[in-house]
Amino acid sequence: MEWSWERIPAEYLVTDVFVCRQGKVGKRKGFLHVKRGRVEGLGVGAPTLEGVPVLDGGGLVLAPGFVDLHVHFREPGGEEKETVASGSRAAAAGGFTSVVTMPNTDPAIDNAGMVRYLIQRGNEAGLVRVFPTGAVSPGRRGEGMCEFGAMVEAGAVGFTDDGSPVRDGSLMSGALKYAGHLGVPVITHAEDTTITGGGCMHAGYWSARLGLAGMPRAGEDAAVFRDIELARAAGGHLHVAHVSTKGAVEIIRRAKAEGVRVTAEATPHHFSLDHARCRDFSPLFKMSPPLREPDDVNAVAEGLADGTIDCIATDHAPHTATEKEYQFDQAPFGVVGLETAFAVGVTYLVRTGVLDLGGLVACLAERPARVLNLPAGGLDEGGEADFVLLDPEQEWTVQAADLRSRSRNSAYLGETLRGRVKATFLRGRLTWRDRLGVQE
Amino acid sequence: MILQRKDVLGLEDLSAEEILGTLDIAGRFRAVFDRPVRSVPIMRGRTVVNFFHEPSTRTRISFELAEKRLSADIVNFSTVDSSFKKGETLRDTAENLAAMKIDMLVIRHSSSGAARYLAEVLKCSVINAGDGAHEHPTQGLLDIMTMRQRLGDLRGRKVTIIGDIAHSRVARSNIWGLTKLGAEVTLCGPPTMVPGALAKLGEHVKVEHDLKRAVADADVLNVLRIQLERGAGKAFPGNREYHRMYGITGDVVRGLKPEAFIMHPGPMNRDVEIASEVADGPRQVILDQVANGVAVRMALIYLLSGGDPGALAGGAQ
Numbered sequence: 001m002e003w004s005w006e007r008i009p010a011e012y013l014v015t016d017v018f019v020c021r022q023g024k025v026g027k028r029k030g031f032l033h034v035k036r037g038r039v040e041g042l043g044v045g046a047p048t049l050e051g052v053p054v055l056d057g058g059g060l061v062l063a064p065g066f067v068d069l070h071v072h073f074r075e076p077g078g079e080e081k082e083t084v085a086s087g088s089r090a091a092a093a094g095g096f097t098s099v100v101t102m103p104n105t106d107p108a109i110d111n112a113g114m115v116r117y118l119i120q121r122g123n124e125a126g127l128v129r130v131f132p133t134g135a136v137s138p139g140r141r142g143e144g145m146c147e148f149g150a151m152v153e154a155g156a157v158g159f160t161d162d163g164s165p166v167r168d169g170s171l172m173s174g175a176l177k178y179a180g181h182l183g184v185p186v187i188t189h190a191e192d193t194t195i196t197g198g199g200c201m202h203a204g205y206w207s208a209r210l211g212l213a214g215m216p217r218a219g220e221d222a223a224v225f226r227d228i229e230l231a232r233a234a235g236g237h238l239h240v241a242h243v244s245t246k247g248a249v250e251i252i253r254r255a256k257a258e259g260v261r262v263t264a265e266a267t268p269h270h271f272s273l274d275h276a277r278c279r280d281f282s283p284l285f286k287m288s289p290p291l292r293e294p295d296d297v298n299a300v301a302e303g304l305a306d307g308t309i310d311c312i313a314t315d316h317a318p319h320t321a322t323e324k325e326y327q328f329d330q331a332p333f334g335v336v337g338l339e340t341a342f343a344v345g346v347t348y349l350v351r352t353g354v355l356d357l358g359g360l361v362a363c364l365a366e367r368p369a370r371v372l373n374l375p376a377g378g379l380d381e382g383g384e385a386d387f388v389l390l391d392p393e394q395e396w397t398v399q400a401a402d403l404r405s406r407s408r409n410s411a412y413l414g415e416t417l418r419g420r421v422k423a424t425f426l427r428g429r430l431t432w433r434d435r436l437g438v439q440e
Numbered sequence: 441m442i443l444q445r446k447d448v449l450g451l452e453d454l455s456a457e458e459i460l461g462t463l464d465i466a467g468r469f470r471a472v473f474d475r476p477v478r479s480v481p482i483m484r485g486r487t488v489v490n491f492f493h494e495p496s497t498r499t500r501i502s503f504e505l506a507e508k509r510l511s512a513d514i515v516n517f518s519t520v521d522s523s524f525k526k527g528e529t530l531r532d533t534a535e536n537l538a539a540m541k542i543d544m545l546v547i548r549h550s551s552s553g554a555a556r557y558l559a560e561v562l563k564c565s566v567i568n569a570g571d572g573a574h575e576h577p578t579q580g581l582l583d584i585m586t587m588r589q590r591l592g593d594l595r596g597r598k599v600t601i602i603g604d605i606a607h608s609r610v611a612r613s614n615i616w617g618l619t620k621l622g623a624e625v626t627l628c629g630p631p632t633m634v635p636g637a638l639a640k641l642g643e644h645v646k647v648e649h650d651l652k653r654a655v656a657d658a659d660v661l662n663v664l665r666i667q668l669e670r671g672a673g674k675a676f677p678g679n680r681e682y683h684r685m686y687g688i689t690g691d692v693v694r695g696l697k698p699e700a701f702i703m704h705p706g707p708m709n710r711d712v713e714i715a716s717e718v719a720d721g722p723r724q725v726i727l728d729q730v731a732n733g734v735a736v737r738m739a740l741i742y743l744l745s746g747g748d749p750g751a752l753a754g755g756a757q
């Protein structure tokens with residue numbers, strides 16, 4: 001039987017690939033054997049199996065499907081920006097086979113029925129595993145706790161009021177204790193809004209020069225510190241979303257050394273771009289937390305390299321063109337990131353020598369899965385065949401028209417990046433094949 | 441050509457030559473003011489739109505007068521009294537303006553960067569009449585013109601700007617323009633209003649929170665209006681405290697160099713940032729600033745619409 005991209009067979013071999021697992025890229029070419037959506041075998045060389053079609057990988061890197069712990073799919077309530085279906089397409093194009101959705105939809109994901117609904121929408125789209133998080137408080141109002149027990153039973157993998165912090169410290173403390181006993185973390189959007197309130201970019205030289213209100217680092221550092229101390233006392237698991245300051249990296253590093261149960265993620269934009277990008281007032285560089293200073297960018301990259309920051313998460317935050325056409329101070333926070341995450345990692349971490357390719361893939365696959373204990377992110381015999389084919393050398397220019405997301409608010413538009421996701425497979429089935437530059 | 445550009449969005453963008461060239465033309469227009477017929481037909485048949493997204497009386501009147509003296513057709517609108525509703529993006533506004541086939545747009549907007557955005561999407565010339573806390577280039581030019589009338593060359597001259605620098609577009613335009621002309625700029629006010637990062641704007645920009653030290657060897661004090669509604673008690677405790685610490689009083693003025701003078705962009709808060717005795721005293725040049733404001737705006741409109749300085753030399757002198 002011949003390999004066919006159009007009709008992926010139930011059993012096939014991928015050969016002529018460098019298999020990348022557990023932080024290492026194989027030195028010799030190897031293979032992956034897929035049967036009925038599972039990994040039947042993998043290793044070096046190329047076995048001959050009578051009658052099994054062979055996909056020639058052409059020397060690409062074969063890695064586990066990526067896992068994103070932080071996406072905003074905007075459904076329900078923000079379907080003009082993104083839906084579970086369109087977000088899933090963007091995820092697949094970025095090499096992701098699992099995503100964790102944030103609950104700041106309208107209405108918020110604050111009960112078990114909403115959790116089940118999102119999982120069902122994910123299954124209908126069928127391109128990526130959708131793991132919802134639930135809100136800490138009903139309506140994300142910061143008062144009282146949602147029914148964590150029922151929501152975990154329905155499939156929630158963590159709790160967060162992301163988009164906003166949990167201002168009330170005693171609520172945060174209770175949530176950490178209560179979620180901890182259910183075996184899931186509280187994910188903190190660490191921001192003391194009494195410090196950052198009214199700001200629209202990092203407080204520093206560029207905010208002073210441009211005349212834009214600043215968000216000081218202290219707003220993030222203080223909130224990370226508070227939540228870590230609450231977690232230390234509560235004994236629960238705290239996961240810090242989108243770390244952006246060198247201070248926060250240092251606080252997390254110390255807490256980990258002292259045995260606090262804290263994990264952390266960083267976004268591609270925070271390890272690649274700094275606040276000087278705001279110089280032309282483009283809202284494509286407006287995020288929360290904001291783009292910071294070069295030494296913060298370096299500290300975040302170093303945090304990923306030494307494991308202080310556990311993984312890369314995109315904080316994929318779609319906004320319609322209209323929303324991003326408001327003036328910088330009026331525009332909403334956030335940028336899309338699923339489709340550029342791998343390339344930004346190759347360009348800004350691998351090519352700069354901060355991580356090797358194996359390390360980058362671990363930050364996108366195994367390490368995030370471990371943070372939330374997700375059944376994803378690995379490639380093991382008998383496990384599900386979620387995998388990607390990567391070309392770490394291919395250069396490409398980010399163009400709005402090529403993006404699969406319903407929104408095009410990328411901070412990398414027009415930028416030439418290196419590293420391309422050539423194909424993505426979920427349970428052995430093709431969810432994305434790169435057509436960039438291919439004449440049809 | 442004195443201005444090699446479509447728009448004037450900030451003094452950060454202008455070269456020293458462009459600033460001096462513009463002020464030279466403004467000086468010639470200033471001479472026209474003393475003639476019985478104060479208008480020149482330079483902009484006849486051209487349409488200038490004054491789009492004010494933020495209340496402003498002085499700047500708008502100054503622009504209108506400049507446009508009238510150049511014989512332009514003028515359209516005024518402000519978001520306060522028009523159908524340009526909240527929620528409409530600046531792009532919608534821009535498209536409306538473009539459809540009206542105008543020659544020039546003067547914009548005042550509460551968001552930093554708004555003038556630049558419109559300049560990018562519109563074919564016509566755009567003059568920034570103040571965007572957020574970013575720049576107010578015509579105010580910067582009129583301030584510099586006023587200083588040069590008294591001091592001549594500004595190289596090595598010391599200008600102290602006092603007030604809420606963090607929120608001041610006037611301060612930023614002053615800083616860019618003055619440093620390009622070789623002046624030394626001292627920024628003074630409480631640390632809540634004068635972030636240290638501003639000292640990095642130029643080699644000859646320094647931050648000094650102590651008023652006495654800041655004004656000791658100054659040639660000019662540029663005293664900014666304190667926004668009473670800003671800060672909500674977090675930036676400074678109140679007007680009385682501000683006046684005590686940073687108010688320009690008779691005592692402060694008596695300690696200045698004898699030829700030093702005092703500027704204020706108006707409108708003044710008497711006995712907050714400036715004592716009445718100083719506001720009404722002999723050392724202030726506030727009315728010169730107002731007159732120069734019209735001349736500077738005439739010069740910019742004239743130069744951006746392709747005016748030939750040579751032709752003006754014959755007509756206006």
Ligand SMILES: [Zn+2]
Nearest residue numbers: 162163189241
């Ligand atoms: Zn967040």
